[in-house]
Amino acid sequence: MLQGRMMDRPLLIIDILKHAADAFPAVEVVSRTVEGPVHRYGYADAYRRVARLAHALKQLGVEEGDRVATVAWNTYRHFELYYGVSGVGAVCHTINPRLFEDQLEYIVNHAGDRAVFVDADLVPLAEKMAARFGCVEHWVVMTDRERMPETTLPGALCYEELLADKPETYDWPELDERAAAAMCYTSGTTGNPKGALYHHRSTVLHALGLLAAGVVPLRQGSVVMPAVPMFHVQAWGQPYAAPIAGAKIVLPGRKLDGGSLRELMEAEGVTVTLGVPTVWLGLLAHLRETGGTLTTLKHLMSGGSAAPVSMVRAYEEEFGVAVSQGWGMTETSPVCACGADGPRMDAARGDARYALKLKQRRLFGVEFRLVGDDGEPAPLDGESQGELQCRGPWVVGGYYDDEAATADAMTGDGWFRTGDVASIDGEAMLQIADRTKDLIKSGGEWISSIDLENEAMSHPEVAEAAAIAMPHPRWQERPMLVVAPRKGASPTADDIRGHLEGRVARWWMPDDIVFVDELPHTATGKVSKLRLRERFGNRVPPAARTLPSETEPWTSITPTR
Numbered sequence: 334m335l336q337g338r339m340m341d342r343p344l345l346i347i348d349i350l351k352h353a354a355d356a357f358p359a360v361e362v363v364s365r366t367v368e369g370p371v372h373r374y375g376y377a378d379a380y381r382r383v384a385r386l387a388h389a390l391k392q393l394g395v396e397e398g399d400r401v402a403t404v405a406w407n408t409y410r411h412f413e414l415y416y417g418v419s420g421v422g423a424v425c426h427t428i429n430p431r432l433f434e435d436q437l438e439y440i441v442n443h444a445g446d447r448a449v450f451v452d453a454d455l456v457p458l459a460e461k462m463a464a465r466f467g468c469v470e471h472w473v474v475m476t477d478r479e480r481m482p483e484t485t486l487p488g489a490l491c492y493e494e495l496l497a498d499k500p501e502t503y504d505w506p507e508l509d510e511r512a513a514a515a516m517c518y519t520s521g522t523t524g525n526p527k528g529a530l531y532h533h534r535s536t537v538l539h540a541l542g543l544l545a546a547g548v549v550p551l552r553q554g555s556v557v558m559p560a561v562p563m564f565h566v567q568a569w570g571q572p573y574a575a576p577i578a579g580a581k582i583v584l585p586g587r588k589l590d591g592g593s594l595r596e597l598m599e600a601e602g603v604t605v606t607l608g609v610p611t612v613w614l615g616l617l618a619h620l621r622e623t624g625g626t627l628t629t630l631k632h633l634m635s636g637g638s639a640a641p642v643s644m645v646r647a648y649e650e651e652f653g654v655a656v657s658q659g660w661g662m663t664e665t666s667p668v669c670a671c672g673a674d675g676p677r678m679d680a681a682r683g684d685a686r687y688a689l690k691l692k693q694r695r696l697f698g699v700e701f702r703l704v705g706d707d708g709e710p711a712p713l714d715g716e717s718q719g720e721l722q723c724r725g726p727w728v729v730g731g732y733y734d735d736e737a738a739t740a741d742a743m744t745g746d747g748w749f750r751t752g753d754v755a756s757i758d759g760e761a762m763l764q765i766a767d768r769t770k771d772l773i774k775s776g777g778e779w780i781s782s783i784d785l786e787n788e789a790m791s792h793p794e795v796a797e798a799a800a801i802a803m804p805h806p807r808w809q810e811r812p813m814l815v816v817a818p819r820k821g822a823s824p825t826a827d828d829i830r831g832h833l834e835g836r837v838a839r840w841w842m843p844d845d846i847v848f849v850d851e852l853p854h855t856a857t858g859k860v861s862k863l864r865l866r867e868r869f870g871n872r873v874p875p876a877a878r879t880l881p882s883e884t885e886p887w888t889s890i891t892p893t894r
């Protein structure tokens with residue numbers, strides 16, 4: 334081999350912030366703090382505080398490879414921990430405070446966290462859990478001395494006090510770019526949560542990959558607000574991508590309700606924002622109820638679960654905000670595919686445009702393939718479906734200290750099995766049909782719950798809808814639809830059925846439609862199909878519903894779309 338003559342410099346996370354401090358010293362990091370007031374400083378200030386934090390971590394005895402947990406909302410102190418912890422060579426383990434207590438106990442002990450940094454309002458949760466977190470040696474409350482709560486946390490330290498007397502420069506170690514830097518557990522709807530352990534290289538490449546895709550525009554002058562929690566897959570890489578690009582970053586703290594988000598967006602001139610559909614449905618409801626507008630927001634990225642087309646349409650047509658969808662997983666850092674801009678999108682009009690909006694183009698760096706039920710590759714023709722498998726420099730090669738889960742998730746030839754069923758077209762555009770476990774199998778044919786939900790949510794009186802399977806003696810499973818109506822509306826099952834007629838194949842028509850005030854959501858804000866199944870999964874289809882006759886098997890009816 335003729336070796337290239339280029340320098341071998343590692344890709345390290347701290348160098349992102351150093352770059353921003355040098356190149357964009359005054360570009361702001363703005364936070365709505367847990368204590369209330371808005372805090373703002375420039376990237377240069379952030380970098381100096383991260384140096385202080387690094388000294389503090391060393392004082393606590395944090396060594397390379399140690400896991401340091403955060404239980405915190407989206408604020409500048411959490412941002413500092415992203416950089417300070419990885420900067421000293423330790424691993425920033427972000428924890429979702431909304432997980433069940435048993436999951437929290439498992440995660441902290443499995444990760445072996447030595448220190449926990451906790452937001453002041455989450456101290457009661459930490460106190461409740463402290464006795465079950467045997468490995469934790471240090472508790473640091475992320476506040477200042479005046480606001481330090483009374484606490485039973487053993488030896489609780491105050492974040493600001495810890496930083497106060499430390500130097501503003503730090504001699505950052507030149508780490509191996511493959512050293513672990515961050516970690517996040519999947520919420521694990523079945524079995525134990527599984528840990529994705531990111532390294533410096535994967536994190537930097539993921540941020541660069543996002544910027545290269547350009548679908549979520551980040552550059553100098555952009556103002557980005559991650560409305561996805563920083564405990565959820567590194568806030569989808571925004572705390573890294575924004576400083577590379579020189580974009581201002583607005584961290585919304587704890588409150589992700591429509592009113593709080595809109596107020597902060599308007600006050601800070603947010604141009605681009607990212608979050609899960611539940612958050613965007615909440616903002617949409619708020620805007621409609623209050624007659625509010627979004628005067629600065631240009632782009633909204635929705636990810637984590639399927640964006641309802643009706644929602645995408647509403648943002649674009651009623652509020653002039655371009656919506657793109659991202660696909661990703663905790664295991665994939667997360668973003669692997671995003672948006673669908675370009676000439677094809679520019680040329681598309683009306684329904685064709687919104688159909689295209691359901692798709693997402695693969696990012697440079699990752700590879701996709703589809704594998705059919707027979708274990709053979711499925712064609713990438715935009716129609717054929719198969720299990721989505723992926724590989725790439727920001728996709729897990731296995732889980733942290735969990736060989737059984739790793740063996741389940743990885744194929745023999747080194748691809749990661751996503752558990753999603755999808756199609757991919759000839760332009761590397763992905764369309765997710767379902768999670769394998771959410772597909773509804775009726776009479777041997779699959780029904781996509783995402784498609785069914787999407788059509789239901791295009792009914793003007795429906796706020797949110799979810800389709801789940803109910804067991805059926807003849808067809809194995811039949812779909813049922815759980816609907817949360819919009820505030821003040823009371824659609825009937827017949828209204829919904831009438832609306833679905835002609836929009837979905839006849840054999841997709843839900844056998845049962847039930848109404849609830851609100852759908853249950855998971856700790857990451859997605860509709861919890863698990864809880865819906867627990868509540869409704871054993872319902873017997875109402876006898877009155879007409880079943881197709883023996884001579885008209887559902888599987889032979891051609892879809893009407």
Ligand code: ADP
Nearest residue numbers: 520636637638639659660661662663753765768
């Ligand atoms: P969990 O929801 O289990 O906590 P993740 O956040 O890692 O974990 O969820 C990843 C899953 O979310 C994907 O496997 C996929 O099913 C779903 N998902 C993510 N983005 C999209 C999208 N744009 N459309 C449909 N489903 C999505």
